[in-house]
Amino acid sequence: MSFTDVLLLMFGAVLVENFIFSKFYGCCPFLGVSEKPATALGMGMAVTFVMTISSAATWAVYYLILEPLGLQYLKTIAFILIIAALVQLIEMFLRRFVPALYAALGIYLPLITTNCAVLGAALVNIQKGYGFGASVAYGFAAALGFTLAIVIFAGVRVRLQFADPPRAFRGFPLTLIAAGLLAMAFSGFAGIRF
Amino acid sequence: MKEKLKGCLRQLGEGLFSNNPVLIQLLGLCPTLAVTTSVNNAVGMGLAATAVLICSNLFISLLRRFIPRQVRIAAYIVIISGFVTSVELLMKAYFPALDRALGLFIPLIVVNCIILARAEAFASKNGPLASVVDGLATGLGFMLALVLIASVREILGAGTFWGMPLFGEGFKPAIIFLLPSGAFLTLGFLIAGVQKICNIRDDRRKLEGTDPEKEELA
Amino acid sequence: MELLMKILIPVGVFAALGLVLGVMLAIASRLFAVHVDERVPEVLECLPGANCGGCGYSGCAALAEAIVSGRAAPTACTVGGGACAKAIGEVMGIEVGEVVRMRAQVMCSGTAEFAQKKYVYAGAADCIAAANLGGGDKLCPNGCIGLGTCVSKCPFGAISVVDGVAVVNYRKCEGCGVCVAACPKQLIALIPYDSRHWVGCKSVDKGALVRSYCDVGCIGCQLCSKVCEADAIAVENFCASIDYARCTGCDKCVEKCPRKIIWSARKQGRGLVISREELENN
Numbered sequence: 001m002s003f004t005d006v007l008l009l010m011f012g013a014v015l016v017e018n019f020i021f022s023k024f025y026g027c028c029p030f031l032g033v034s035e036k037p038a039t040a041l042g043m044g045m046a047v048t049f050v051m052t053i054s055s056a057a058t059w060a061v062y063y064l065i066l067e068p069l070g071l072q073y074l075k076t077i078a079f080i081l082i083i084a085a086l087v088q089l090i091e092m093f094l095r096r097f098v099p100a101l102y103a104a105l106g107i108y109l110p111l112i113t114t115n116c117a118v119l120g121a122a123l124v125n126i127q128k129g130y131g132f133g134a135s136v137a138y139g140f141a142a143a144l145g146f147t148l149a150i151v152i153f154a155g156v157r158v159r160l161q162f163a164d165p166p167r168a169f170r171g172f173p174l175t176l177i178a179a180g181l182l183a184m185a186f187s188g189f190a191g192i193r194f
Numbered sequence: 195m196k197e198k199l200k201g202c203l204r205q206l207g208e209g210l211f212s213n214n215p216v217l218i219q220l221l222g223l224c225p226t227l228a229v230t231t232s233v234n235n236a237v238g239m240g241l242a243a244t245a246v247l248i249c250s251n252l253f254i255s256l257l258r259r260f261i262p263r264q265v266r267i268a269a270y271i272v273i274i275s276g277f278v279t280s281v282e283l284l285m286k287a288y289f290p291a292l293d294r295a296l297g298l299f300i301p302l303i304v305v306n307c308i309i310l311a312r313a314e315a316f317a318s319k320n321g322p323l324a325s326v327v328d329g330l331a332t333g334l335g336f337m338l339a340l341v342l343i344a345s346v347r348e349i350l351g352a353g354t355f356w357g358m359p360l361f362g363e364g365f366k367p368a369i370i371f372l373l374p375s376g377a378f379l380t381l382g383f384l385i386a387g388v389q390k391i392c393n394i395r396d397d398r399r400k401l402e403g404t405d406p407e408k409e410e411l412a
Numbered sequence: 413m414e415l416l417m418k419i420l421i422p423v424g425v426f427a428a429l430g431l432v433l434g435v436m437l438a439i440a441s442r443l444f445a446v447h448v449d450e451r452v453p454e455v456l457e458c459l460p461g462a463n464c465g466g467c468g469y470s471g472c473a474a475l476a477e478a479i480v481s482g483r484a485a486p487t488a489c490t491v492g493g494g495a496c497a498k499a500i501g502e503v504m505g506i507e508v509g510e511v512v513r514m515r516a517q518v519m520c521s522g523t524a525e526f527a528q529k530k531y532v533y534a535g536a537a538d539c540i541a542a543a544n545l546g547g548g549d550k551l552c553p554n555g556c557i558g559l560g561t562c563v564s565k566c567p568f569g570a571i572s573v574v575d576g577v578a579v580v581n582y583r584k585c586e587g588c589g590v591c592v593a594a595c596p597k598q599l600i601a602l603i604p605y606d607s608r609h610w611v612g613c614k615s616v617d618k619g620a621l622v623r624s625y626c627d628v629g630c631i632g633c634q635l636c637s638k639v640c641e642a643d644a645i646a647v648e649n650f651c652a653s654i655d656y657a658r659c660t661g662c663d664k665c666v667e668k669c670p671r672k673i674i675w676s677a678r679k680q681g682r683g684l685v686i687s688r689e690e691l692e693n694n
Contacts, residue, residue, distance in 0.1 A: 022372050024228035028307055031223060067428075071422055073283060076301040077275040078429060084268055085433040089440050096444035113271075116224050116305040123298050162536030167393055172220060173386035180378030187373050 001134050010141035011135060019117050019142050020149040021186035026117030030150050031175060033108070040154035044147025046108040048140065051118050052091060054083050055139025059132055060123040079122045084113045117146055153182060202327045209331025215308045216339035217388045222308040225299045226340060227377040233356045236344035238292040239299065240337025242281050244330065246303055247312060249277045251329035254317040261318075270313045308336060330336040339384075346380050347371045449480045451503055456641040458499035460492045464567035466588025470588050479504070486678045487511050490602070491586040511604040514587035516570075518578045520556035520599050521612035523575035527555055551625035556599055562591035589600040608661045609654055612673045616649040629671050636665035636674060 001009075019025045026047070033043045058079050066072055091109045094102040112118060121142050125135040156178050165174050215221045220309045222243075229239045231245040253273050254261075261269045268307055282300045293300065303309065312332050317325040351371030353361045445512040456476040461511055463471040467488045468479055476600035478484035479500060486500040494511040501507060533542055533549035542548045548557040558576035570584035571591060580591075582605075592600045599614055611630060615622050619631030632650030644658035652665075652674070 013321045017367050024224050024374065024377070025302075027224045027227055028221075031220075040220050040496040061429075065425065066282045069421055069425060071425060073279065074422055074426070076279050076282070076304055077426070079270065080271055080304050081268075081429065081433060084271065085437055088437055092437075092440050095446050113267075114305045114307060114310060119305050120298055120302055123301055127298065160537045162541050164537045168390035169382075169391070173382045173389065176382030176385065180375045180382060183373070183375035183378055184370070188374060 003181040006134055006137050010137050010144075013138055013141035014145040014148060015186070017142075018145045018149055018186050018189070019093075019120070020146060021046075021183040022190065023120070025120035025142075026115050026146055029108075029111060029115055030146075030153065031172075031179070033111070034150050034157055037151055037154040037158065039151045041147070043111075044150050047112060047115060047117060047146055048143035049193040050083075050087055050109070051121050051143035051146075052136060052140040053090065055121055055135050056088050056132070057082055057086055059102060059125060059130075059135040062126055064133055075123070075126060076119075079119055083118055083122070085153050087113050106107055117142070131137045149182075151188070153179060156182065201324075204332070205324070205327050206331045209328065209333075209335040210338055211335070212338055214335045215311075215332050216336060217342075217385060219308075219311075219315070220385075221311055222306045222336060223381075224302065225306060226336075227374070227381060229296055229299055230340055230344040230347055230380075231372050232295075232348045232352070232379060233341060233344045233380065235295050236340035236401065237293070237337065238285075238289065239296055240333065240340045242285065242296075242300060243303055243309070243336055244333025245281055245328035246274065246277045247309055247333040247336075248326055250309060251312060251317040251325040251330075252322055253277075254313045255320060255322045255325035258318045266312070266318065267314070270310060271304065274309055274313070278303045279333045282362075308332060343380050343384060346384070347376055350374060371391075424669050451480045452476050454503045455500050458492070458496055458503065458505050459489055459508040460496065460586075462491055462567060462586070462588070464491060464586070464588045464590055466490060466567075466586075466590045490514055491588045492586070502630050514589075514602040515582050515585040515605045516587060516589070516591050516600050517610050518556060518562075518571075518580060518600050519610065519612060519614045520554075520577050520597075521675075522550065522552060522555045522626050523577050523628075525575065525652045527552055527576075527629075528625045540596045548597070551616055552622070553617070554597060554599070554613075554628060555626065556597065561596065562594050562600060565590050565594040604656050607654075607656050607659065609659060609663075609666065609674060611652045611654060612675050613671075614651060616651055618650055621649070628671055630673055631671060633667045633670060635670065639664045641667045 013019075017023060020027060020030050029043055029047070034040045061078055061082055062072075062075055066075060066078060071078075088107055091102075094109075121139045125138060125141075128138075129140055157175065159176055160174060163174065169177075209215070213219065216223070217224050225243070227238055229235045250273055254270055255278070257269075257273075278301060281303070282293075285296075285300060311351065312328060316328045320328070348356075349360060350368050353359060353365045353367040368376075371380065452473075453476075456473055459472040459476060461472050465471065465483070467475050467490070469475040469484070469488075472489075473485060475488060479486055479488065486504055486506060487497040489496055489500075493513040497511045517572040528551045530546070530548050530551045531549055533545065535541055535545065535659065537559050539548070539559045542557050542559055546552050548555070550557065556577045558573050558578060560571075560578065562575045562578050563571045563573060567588065568584050568586050568588060570581045570586075571578050573579075580599075580600075587602055587605065589602055591600075594600075594603060597614075603610055613628065613630040615626070615629045617629075619633065622629035622631050630651045632647050632652070634647045634652075636652050637645040637647050640660045641662065641664065642660045644655045644660070645652050646655065647653075654674075663676055665674045
């Protein structure tokens with residue numbers, strides 16, 4: 001894969017195949033941690049951090065251990081184990097060496113283990129047969145797309161607080177409908193083929 | 195025996211309606227939004243999740259005394275992912291078309307919050323039989339919600355139900371319902387409907403004077 | 413034999429994978445160990461755990477850390493009050509003085525009946541939004557807008573809007589102070605939980621002007637400060653305020669006030685009011 005291909009892959013992952021608005025990976029944190037733009041950005045950064053590293057780690061484990069032994073069918077279990085351990089490791093590492101970053105991202109890290117975007121990216125990498133570089137680039141770009149979506153959505157939700165909808169629509173339904181409108185905007189990118 | 199049966203029935207009712215995992219508890223939204231483009235997919239996803247839920251609940255309930263507290267979440271995830279892999283392989287072998295349609299969302303059942311939530315909240319505290327019933331009830335509730343959403347999306351978005359065309363040639367489907375935004379909108383309106391029903395019920399209770407909140411205020 | 417290998421290889425791989433990851437985590441936890449003061453969880457135990465944010469920290473855990481590191485006082489949690497501060501003091505090994513339990517009080521009496529409006533507001537149901545539109549729909553520039561920004565912010569569900577003015581249900585109020593920070597008119601104050609008197613107005617306009625738009629606004633006539641024997645009432649900027657350290661609760665100012673806006677709850681058993689109706693019914 002040439003450099004241009006990788007760049008196009010990344011653009012596609014951020015806008016066209018946005019993890020939330022076209023693939024629905026990571027909807028739980030998207031709807032749960034998007035009340036304020038600041039916390040949304042924190043969550044997005046934590047996901048970006050973990051997803052980039054986990055893409056590299058899962059690629060290595062799959063092609064260096066599982067494939068030579070013919071154990072491809074066990075990839076889900078292996079990946080979830082690696083991601084869980086990795087999140088814990090990153091948490092400890094940040095706490096010790098980058099306390100400022102830990103203070104900013106710390107509370108979101110445990111939530112990431114069960115974020116389907118991370119496992120989803122690892123599985124997409126294998127399914128599409130990306131090389132090491134492309135896998136890491138894809139993981140990073142997909143997480144960037146997740147961050148973009150969640151931060152924009154948090155901006156929308158801040159304004160939704162002032163809305164006065166009918167009683168039945170208060171809370172979650174209104175949030176979902178706003179997300180639907182945002183998804184409509186993002187589906188405009190689907191017309192662009194990289 | 196009769197008492198036990200009654201308890202099971204109540205559990206089923208809770209899982210299906212009053213405590214529906216998707217429409218009331220708002221859990222497991224990723225697969226809910228993603229696979230509900232057709233009723234066929236929804237039923238497949240619902241059955242897969244139900245199977246995993248029943249098995250994982252049973253095993254976690256059996257092992258609940260042996261799993262140390264500190265590593266319980268990791269242990270649950272490993273147990274769940276074992277069953278998910280089995281279901282995935284079975285689907286690949288016997289329902290290849292469905293497997294292709296559901297794509298990565300079958301392995302992603304591992305990180306579905308409904309299953310982990312039931313393991314943590316129910317199976318780790320209750321006996322095997324109750325846990326199996328709970329898994330069945332929650333799984334069926336999940337499937338019910340999926341089928342509801344999928345029916346709306348498939349009928350409006352494709353003009354079909356379970357692949358069968360419902361309307362004549364002249365019908366032009368609203369494709370927006372099959373697109374991602376349609377998923378968000380449909381779920382939003384469905385939950386609004388559920389909230390409306392809850393509101394009406396609460397109002398009625400208030401009128402009858404049996405509202406627990408009101409008593410607390412007074 | 414082949415079948416056995418088919419089972420043994422995955423088992424072996426996963427045992428190895430688990431072992432490697434486990435050892436890695438164990439080493440990492442040693443290597444990256446951070447010295448955490450063992451008093452932090454103990455202090456956290458003492459805190460109420462409501463995570464209301466009234467102390468200015470992002471939650472009870474953040475406050476516990478701040479207390480242990482000395483950045484916050486052991487008395488910083490107003491919700492927990494005296495008992496909580498004492499328990500924290502024991503953990504920290506310091507004497508803690510008496511902490512007065514506080515409650516929030518909305519300093520406005522201008523309900524729809526008494527305060528006049530300057531325009532019909534039909535915008536977003538939020539006080540901050542309304543305050544940006546010419547300072548709200550009331551003619552009084554200091555009056556309660558009554559759209560309930562404090563209601564939605566209150567972590568204990570203690571505030572409700574009655575007749576266009578927010579009232580605090582003292583039975584539910586924990587005195588965290590979140591509403592004090594939320595009110596765009598700075599109309600909510602924390603006063604001692606047991607105090608029986610408060611001035612239900614924060615208007616700083618001159619008397620004649622206040623009379624023109626509100627029937628229950630303080631006109632700064634100073635009758636209350638003159639009648640007070642304990643010298644507990646001060647009138648500044650045409651508005652009376654009570655010094656709770658001095659107030660003896662004698663009720664003289666309540667009788668004297670021509671605008672009837674010094675509230676007293678003496679006649680009621682518990683001595684505190686939650687709404688106008690409750691006061692008027694007694």
